[in-house]
Amino acid sequence: MTRETQNKVKVTALDRILFMPVPGCPGCQHGTIGRIIAEVLEELELDGTAIEVIGIGCNSGVAMLNVDVVQGSHGGAPDTATAIKRLSPDSFVYTVQGDGDCIAIGAGSFIGALTRGELITIIMCNNANYGTTGGQLAPTTLSGQVTTTTPEGRNPAVSGHPVHVAELAATFKSVAYSARGALTSPAEYRRTKKYVKKAFQKQLDKIGLGYVEILSACPANWHLTPVDSIKWMEEHMIPEFPLGEFKDSDGKRNLPRDKQE
Amino acid sequence: MAKGEIVIIDVNCRGCGFCQLFCPKDCITITGDRFSPLGYLLPTFTNQDQCNACGICAWMCPHLAIDVYRYAGKGAAKS
Structure with a gap:
């Protein structure tokens, strides 16, 4: 029997991805984040109800999924998602944002959504710089990292230390889930997918806001080859941004004391 | 003993x-x-x-340029 006549089963089928060339520089992992979201949406059978709100930035390329997409104003994706969720409570709403969109220009919107504990899911792509505009200093830039606006490396005495957003989100009482994953290996891919699925499940169970931060490579602005950028993530980014779950709440502690079990 | 094959989509690959x-x-x-x-x-x-046919290449490909197929049925053992 030749290969052509054999029965073949596609093991990586994704019905909800629109097959088109994915935008992005070689090695940019935002497409992988889009794939994780597509796989989780397929597994949770959220066809037809999911609404994606994307921020402004390279992460907008994740909008290749076959779901309804709204692009919020810069930094305002949590606000747009809040409006959609409150006006149609049965819909499933999640945002995909970059680090500049989420914690720099949209810090107010983001913290506001965390404070109110909206029933949305926020997925943040952390690539340690402003990818779209050419690699400037972002809040998540590592100490000593060279960017176009810090040519001698980020100096903590002048521009501070990187913001740990997953730990920050875990401190909010109304946040149900906060985790940080990376895309440095197939094992981390699987773990990150589990985090995204759990965060989506918190919204489906109406427990609270889910937040997942995903460390992704930006080889073009780090001035590394794609393969070297994976090594750079393992050596520099993961020691600074530890991976794992920081909060996994079942929602009972958020109730008033007399209603707790 | 190949258990599957991959197809690389040239236009998507970076x-x-x-x-x-x-x-x-x-x-x-x-x-x-x-x-x-x-x-x-x-x-x-x-x-x-x-x-x-583990599918890892398709997962890690950022540009969705790889499809992975697993051979099904009896032919899988003979190929």
Whole structure:
């Protein structure tokens, strides 16, 4: 029997991805984040109800999924998602944002959504710089990292230390889930997918806001080859941004004391 | 004994090399003599007999340029 006549089963089928060339520089992992979201949406059978709100930035390329997409104003994706969720409570709403969109220009919107504990899911792509505009200093830039606006490396005495957003989100009482994953290996891919699925499940169970931060490579602005950028993530980014779950709440502690079990 | 095969979609590929880096069986190689329509170096499915259709290359490909197929039925054992 030749290969052509054999029965073949596609093991990586994704019905909800629109097959088109994915935008992005070689090695940019935002497409992988889009794939994780597509796989989780397929597994949770959220066809037809999911609404994606994307921020402004390279992460907008994740909008290749076959779901309804709204692009919020810069930094305002949590606000747009809040409006959609409150006006149609049965819909499933999640945002995909970059680090500049989420914690720099949209810090107010983001913290506001965390404070109110909206029933949305926020997925943040952390690539340690402003990818779209050419690699400037972002809040998540590592100490000593060279960017176009810090040519001698980020100096903590002048521009501070990187913001740990997953730990920050875990401190909010109304946040149900906060985790940080990376895309440095197939094992981390699987773990990150589990985090995204759990965060989506918190919204489906109406427990609270889910937040997942995903460390992704930006080889073009780090001035590394794609393969070297994976090594750079393992050596520099993961020691600074530890991976794992920081909060996994079942929602009972958020109730008033007399209603707790 | 190949358990499956991969198909590389040339127009989507940007030649980043993640498939070569992450393939556990070293089935994918960037040989340097094939180019995509956009001018990026294309990987080649070289060590075809070792492929076990795990799907890792498709997961890690940021540009969704790889489809993985597993052989089904009795033919899988004979191929």
